[in-house]
Amino acid sequence: MALKKFPLPDVGEGLTEAEVVGWKVQPGENVTVNQVIVEIETAKASVELPCPWAGTIRDLLVEPGQTVEVGTPIISIDMAGADPGSEPDPDESSSKIGEESNGRIATLVGYGPRTSAAKRRPRKDRHAATNGTPTNGTATATAVAPPEQAAPQVEEIGGFVPLAKPPVRKLAKDLGVDLRSLAGSGPGGVITRDDVQSAAAPTAAPAKPLATPSGDRERRVPIKGVRKATAQAMVDSAFTAPHVTEFLTVDVTPMMELREQLKSDPALRGVKITPLAFAAKAMCLAARRTPDVNATWDDAAGEIVYKDYVHLGVAAATPRGLVVPKVRDADRMSLRELAEALEQLTNTAREGKTTPADMVGGTITITNVGVFGVDTGTPIINPGESAILAFGAIRDMPWVVDGQVVPRKVCQLALSFDHRVVDGQQGSQYLADVGALLANPSTAFTY
Numbered sequence: 001m002a003l004k005k006f007p008l009p010d011v012g013e014g015l016t017e018a019e020v021v022g023w024k025v026q027p028g029e030n031v032t033v034n035q036v037i038v039e040i041e042t043a044k045a046s047v048e049l050p051c052p053w054a055g056t057i058r059d060l061l062v063e064p065g066q067t068v069e070v071g072t073p074i075i076s077i078d079m080a081g082a083d084p085g086s087e088p089d090p091d092e093s094s095s096k097i098g099e100e101s102n103g104r105i106a107t108l109v110g111y112g113p114r115t116s117a118a119k120r121r122p123r124k125d126r127h128a129a130t131n132g133t134p135t136n137g138t139a140t141a142t143a144v145a146p147p148e149q150a151a152p153q154v155e156e157i158g159g160f161v162p163l164a165k166p167p168v169r170k171l172a173k174d175l176g177v178d179l180r181s182l183a184g185s186g187p188g189g190v191i192t193r194d195d196v197q198s199a200a201a202p203t204a205a206p207a208k209p210l211a212t213p214s215g216d217r218e219r220r221v222p223i224k225g226v227r228k229a230t231a232q233a234m235v236d237s238a239f240t241a242p243h244v245t246e247f248l249t250v251d252v253t254p255m256m257e258l259r260e261q262l263k264s265d266p267a268l269r270g271v272k273i274t275p276l277a278f279a280a281k282a283m284c285l286a287a288r289r290t291p292d293v294n295a296t297w298d299d300a301a302g303e304i305v306y307k308d309y310v311h312l313g314v315a316a317a318t319p320r321g322l323v324v325p326k327v328r329d330a331d332r333m334s335l336r337e338l339a340e341a342l343e344q345l346t347n348t349a350r351e352g353k354t355t356p357a358d359m360v361g362g363t364i365t366i367t368n369v370g371v372f373g374v375d376t377g378t379p380i381i382n383p384g385e386s387a388i389l390a391f392g393a394i395r396d397m398p399w400v401v402d403g404q405v406v407p408r409k410v411c412q413l414a415l416s417f418d419h420r421v422v423d424g425q426q427g428s429q430y431l432a433d434v435g436a437l438l439a440n441p442s443t444a445f446t447y
Helices: 089-092 126-130 167-175 195-200 224-236 253-262 273-287 335-350 425-438 439-447
Strands: 002-009 019-021 036-041 046-050 055-060 068-070 073-077 153-156 158-162 241-251 296-298 303-305 312-318 321-323 364-367 387-390 396-403 404-418
Touching: 036 073, 036 312, 126 321, 167 195, 241 425, 253 273, 253 404, 253 425, 273 312, 273 335, 273 387, 273 425, 273 439, 296 335, 312 404, 387 425, 404 425, 425 439
Parallel strands: 312 364, 364 387
Antiparallel strands: 002 073, 019 036, 019 068, 036 046, 055 073, 153 158, 241 404, 296 303, 312 321, 387 404, 396 404
């Protein structure tokens, strides 16, 4: 059988690295073409990668939690029935999503082996260097484990890998234990957690000295993935676009009454019409009268780009951090279609399944801070856009109606906009229009 290594592909948008979240397969398992083998997290989303070949898993070359660059081999596979001397078809490396090549359809951009002229620096094999084994990355037909190491080894191109499961490898890495120095006590010589912990026991000194007396009550989490990308984007936006934020308190009682009426409409049966759907619809309608909030400042070209479509971004909190997936052509959707799109989008985001392509190309954004019981805030504009609306919690509050103080459903809106693109008058007009549509949905007929 021919041994092949699957390099980490570019899953779109020119990403340069990704973190391996978890493996779906283990060494020794048989896999088929397009079977999901690993979940990775890029700076934009969590993605499941399919296997480009059929065969048997030889070794997992990257541990969960490790961040690697695009092009780095992450798994080795023995290909059943393949010619050991054959090379992958060059056409496979250029297959795009949905395109058929050599009898198969590529599911990820850049997925599959690359055979271009690009070259990688040879991998240095410290173990081989100390045992007289070639270190130039060439494969050897046979290999003999050193006498002092009794644990069974798995032969890999360029060196030896001790038998240990990914969690055990991570534990060894955290404790500073070299797996090659251990003899596994598990079945077939597999190194176990107890083996690693026993080897680490004599080392009393902590890996990192405590900086303060309270250090044992602190924990450090690496800044990476979605969190790292979001932080950089927010810093770039905050210190590039001059932000202005305006606020408006709105009596949304008519909107809530209409929502109750729509629940009994047979045409909307099974559809969850949320206040967010009303706010999103109001934003799309109001953008017709103030297109500046849906425009983009192109500093390189010295132009303001006006867009005759609304790709509505929806800020969503997920276990991996804040993401802003888009509802494409939201301005062309009915209230029902928009409600369904919003529900699907937010559910996908919370599950961590939003694709990188779904988080680019937005024109304006809404953030629903009301779901957390928050009244309002000063949202930061999403990079590449000119406005973002914060939709606050809807509360029962005293309100003056026809000279009488009565309880009403009230919420607060906050609009942040790029003052290079949107003047104060334009921003105020847009916010007032959104508020008017929520306070009296029948005014939608005038747009």
